[in-house]
Amino acid sequence: MAGQKRQGARRKKRKVCAFCVDKAQYIDYKDINVLKKYITERGKILPRRISGNCAKHQRMLTLAIKKSRNVALLPFTIE
Secondary structure (H helix, E strand, O other), rough: OOOOOOOOOOOOOOOOOOHOOOOOOOOOOOOHHHHHEEOOOOOOOOOOOHHHHHHHHHHHHHHHHHHHHHHHOOOOOOO
């Protein structure tokens, strides 16, 4: 037991921001197909560590999702 090393402790690769790859300057709140990728089945916004977005685009994405919820393009909760 003593002196054994753990095997299989690999680090996962860092995800790259999909919006930075596309060089997106603006995330449109009317583009529901893009926004649905970043929402869970319960209707919550995916966190940055799971979605892989950079901080700038995660803030823009959050504002776009909230704006689309306010104009009833996306539901607040899913039943």
